[in-house]
Amino acid sequence: MTPREVSPADYAHALERLHAGMRGLDVPTPHFTDRIEQAQRLVANRDRTPALADADRELLGDTLRRMRRVIGERGGAEQLLHGEPHPGNLLSTGNGPLFIDLETCCRGPVEWDLAHAPEEVGEHYPGVDQDVLRQCRILVLAVITTWRWDRGDQLPNGRRLGTEWLGQIRAALDREP
Numbered sequence: 001m002t003p004r005e006v007s008p009a010d011y012a013h014a015l016e017r018l019h020a021g022m023r024g025l026d027v028p029t030p031h032f033t034d035r036i037e038q039a040q041r042l043v044a045n046r047d048r049t050p051a052l053a054d055a056d057r058e059l060l061g062d063t064l065r066r067m068r069r070v071i072g073e074r075g076g077a078e079q080l081l082h083g084e085p086h087p088g089n090l091l092s093t094g095n096g097p098l099f100i101d102l103e104t105c106c107r108g109p110v111e112w113d114l115a116h117a118p119e120e121v122g123e124h125y126p127g128v129d130q131d132v133l134r135q136c137r138i139l140v141l142a143v144i145t146t147w148r149w150d151r152g153d154q155l156p157n158g159r160r161l162g163t164e165w166l167g168q169i170r171a172a173l174d175r176e177p
Contacts, residue, residue, distance in 0.1 A: 006090060006097045011117060012124035014097040015085055019110055022080040029080060032108030036068045036139065039146040051159070052149040056166050060146050063169055067139040074132055076109050086116045115140040138172045141165055 006014075042048055043061045052060075082089070083104030091100050106112075111129060114122045115136035122133050147153055148162025155161070 006087075006092060008118065008120035009124040010097055011090065011121045014090070014099065015082070015113060015117065015121070016125060018082060018085070018099050019079065019113070022082075022105075025080050027080065027105075030106050032081065032083070032106045032112045033068060033072070034106065035083075035143055036064055039143045040064050042146050042150055048151055049146075049149040050151060056149075059166065059169065060142055063138065063142040063173065064146070067135050067142065071109070071111075071132060071135055071139065074129070076111075076129065076132065078108050079110065081106055081108055081110065081113045082116075083113070084116050085113050087118065109136070111136045112140070134172075134176075138169065138176075141169055141172070145169060 040061065043052070043057055043064065046052075046057075049057070082099055082102060083106045084101070085099050089099055089101045091098050109129075109132060110125070111122075111133040114125055114128060114133055119137075122128055122130070145162050145165040148155065148158040148165070153159075
């Protein structure tokens with residue numbers, strides 16, 4: 001079974017188990033906003049992002065700033081998180097799905113982690129603030145889109161993805177209340 005074949009409910013349950021185990025850990029970790037700040041610095045650095053058009057630079061900068069503020073103002077519970085529990089970091093085992101690649105652990109709301117997962121997963125995770133999850137999805141998309149414009153980005157088809165994701169950010173923001 002591949003991570004793509006894991007049902008949304010099983011994915012959510014595996015992430016919920018991970019979060020429950022991490023809740024009791026008290027280890028020094030960065031805050032999820034540190035990654036946002038890194039993306040903001042990248043957007044502001046024209047030497048590192050020379051191919052990023054001015055309108056797109058403004059869109060990413062505004063989105064990073066606004067969504068970070070909106071999520072921060074809600075004042076919800078925060079805990080230790082995986083940091084990037086996307087399908088590529090999900091391993092199917094005989095004991096069910098398990099998350100690997102914990103080098104991006106950070107502190108923040110569980111919605112930050114859920115924003116990295118397929119959309120259907122959030123419907124199966126108990127106690128999720130769907131508004132915060134929607135805003136975290138936009139914020140995560142803005143962060144990973146910014147990376148695609150870094151002149152040192154080595155992701156195959158990264159620039160094409162960055163262009164596609166800029167369109168998705170615009171569409172998502174158009175749906176925001």
